[in-house]
Amino acid sequence: MTEYRVTLSNRGGAAYMVNGRRPLLEQLRDQGVDLPYGCEYGGCITCAAKLVEGHVDQRRQVALNNRQIENGYVILCVARAVTDITLEIGVESHDKLYRNPFLDPLKPHELKADIATPEDV
Amino acid sequence: MKDCCGPGYSSPQEAIEAPREKLLYTIAIYTGTGIQKPDYLATVDVDPDSPTYSQVIHRLEMPGIGDELHHMGWNACSSCHDDSSMSRKYLILPGVRSNNLHIVDTATDPRAPRLHKVIEGAEIKAKADLSGPHTVHCLGSEIIISFLGNAKGEAPGGYLQLDKDFNIIGRWENSMGDIKFGYDFWYQPRHNIMVSSEWAAPNTFMPGFDLEEVGYLKYGRELHFWDFEKKVPVESFYLGEDGLLPLEVKFHHNPDSTHGFCGAALSTNVIHWWKNEEGKWQWEKIIDVENEIHPEWPIPLPGVMSAILISMDDKYLYLNNWLHGDMRQYDISDPHNPKLTGQVFMGGLLGKAPQVNGVDVAGGPQMFQLSLDGKRLYVTTSLFSTWDNQFYPDIRTKGGVMVQIDCDPVNGGMKINPDFIVDFGQEPNGPSRCHEARYPGGDCTSDIWL
Ligand code: FES
Numbered sequence: 001m002t003e004y005r006v007t008l009s010n011r012g013g014a015a016y017m018v019n020g021r022r023p024l025l026e027q028l029r030d031q032g033v034d035l036p037y038g039c040e041y042g043g044c045i046t047c048a049a050k051l052v053e054g055h056v057d058q059r060r061q062v063a064l065n066n067r068q069i070e071n072g073y074v075i076l077c078v079a080r081a082v083t084d085i086t087l088e089i090g091v092e093s094h095d096k097l098y099r100n101p102f103l104d105p106l107k108p109h110e111l112k113a114d115i116a117t118p119e120d121v
Numbered sequence: 122m123k124d125c126c127g128p129g130y131s132s133p134q135e136a137i138e139a140p141r142e143k144l145l146y147t148i149a150i151y152t153g154t155g156i157q158k159p160d161y162l163a164t165v166d167v168d169p170d171s172p173t174y175s176q177v178i179h180r181l182e183m184p185g186i187g188d189e190l191h192h193m194g195w196n197a198c199s200s201c202h203d204d205s206s207m208s209r210k211y212l213i214l215p216g217v218r219s220n221n222l223h224i225v226d227t228a229t230d231p232r233a234p235r236l237h238k239v240i241e242g243a244e245i246k247a248k249a250d251l252s253g254p255h256t257v258h259c260l261g262s263e264i265i266i267s268f269l270g271n272a273k274g275e276a277p278g279g280y281l282q283l284d285k286d287f288n289i290i291g292r293w294e295n296s297m298g299d300i301k302f303g304y305d306f307w308y309q310p311r312h313n314i315m316v317s318s319e320w321a322a323p324n325t326f327m328p329g330f331d332l333e334e335v336g337y338l339k340y341g342r343e344l345h346f347w348d349f350e351k352k353v354p355v356e357s358f359y360l361g362e363d364g365l366l367p368l369e370v371k372f373h374h375n376p377d378s379t380h381g382f383c384g385a386a387l388s389t390n391v392i393h394w395w396k397n398e399e400g401k402w403q404w405e406k407i408i409d410v411e412n413e414i415h416p417e418w419p420i421p422l423p424g425v426m427s428a429i430l431i432s433m434d435d436k437y438l439y440l441n442n443w444l445h446g447d448m449r450q451y452d453i454s455d456p457h458n459p460k461l462t463g464q465v466f467m468g469g470l471l472g473k474a475p476q477v478n479g480v481d482v483a484g485g486p487q488m489f490q491l492s493l494d495g496k497r498l499y500v501t502t503s504l505f506s507t508w509d510n511q512f513y514p515d516i517r518t519k520g521g522v523m524v525q526i527d528c529d530p531v532n533g534g535m536k537i538n539p540d541f542i543v544d545f546g547q548e549p550n551g552p553s554r555c556h557e558a559r560y561p562g563g564d565c566t567s568d569i570w571l
Contacts, residue, residue, distance in 0.1 A: 045507060
């Protein structure tokens, strides 16, 4: 089975090997990484991390809006590695995850995927 | 409590005359704060004669992390007052994110509650296809809990029924009808009526609040009236712009009354309903809190009325404006014509009361519980971890606080008690956030009379 290297940039570059079949949250926790989580089905955002390098498959997530995705956020409880990746984990990585909607509204293309309109329409 | 009787009180009047509360329970969360510890149930000493007054005296940690404890409910209330085999012994603490239901024994040692049982979220999903638990009410000897989503976090969810030993019976309702969303509910058995309100699907509200989604009808704006015995919704009121995010639902405590109230959080209005002389349910808006202009923000700021509470004598309605930072008291002796009789600020985004009793308030008034005699209102500041993180990012380092507001139940009026404050920023494992509170002897948000 193909294995990928996960490097945690805000944990001194600690590295872990994972497969592409199971979610990153489960595989990293199994190896002793302390990660926040809640629902474990991709709906509540508690487990969000920032993808600094590489690619994941997170098609099952329903928590992120398009701006959060644009800013690099991935939902570890459902995301699977498809390349070697570098992540920033924990709430330290959440600087751009939360925004005050009265101060900083989303544009129509930045909404969640099910209601967003394409940017150039 | 008399030997002959079950839990609670024979009437609201008897509840008002009950001994003063000495302990209070509030949940406190670490979910979403960055601290990798379980959420817990805190026991707060509220007896002014005690050496540990205004302190957390016990913490019961949940078995796992990431629950997001939120609201709670009793296994039994005054609706079982005639049943001497029942007692108000267990507090049920749902985890909104994990779906676990924690059953906590508060009677064996009220100062140090202990975990009695956990109903796993996975079992609830498998047996009832539900997630996102919210309001707990007992129902005679059984218990029903509103859930906001199905197992995948999609609306409208439904109601889980438990037996008195906390076994899953299954879904309570016979139909959800055309209901789009769930949230809170309250029932008035003498009129065979239950009213339920609407927040949003778990997948919508749990990640945080995208205001823009309100316009896409991802958040509720209806109230639903149920035939309580048949367990089916029979009538819905579309509240429109006046009722965006209708959250907390309260009937008068008087079991003969048909008057009830709901706080529409985003519209920041109070909706009143009642049954008219022809036997038809009517509704009207009775309180409308104006938006405030924030000097630096493009969108006017609503109050965000996330909770309401009715005093045990049905004379006062209390409400919060979580973003503006004020708690208000209205005299609702005439429920059609409420009169503002008290207001205090604690925190909020308008900068009117950044500190209370020397403690920074990184949040606004949020949940509150009133003493049975109507004189002491305990108010906490955190709403929900992801929403806190959006509006009050400082709460991560400062934690929540619990404030006591002294209320005048005769002439009206509120003022902050100078001797009481619980700073959850100083908790041993780091800043946590407190939310709903309950008293061991029953409170103003649980008891229903048959
Ligand atoms: S744990 Fe809820 S989205 Fe991952």
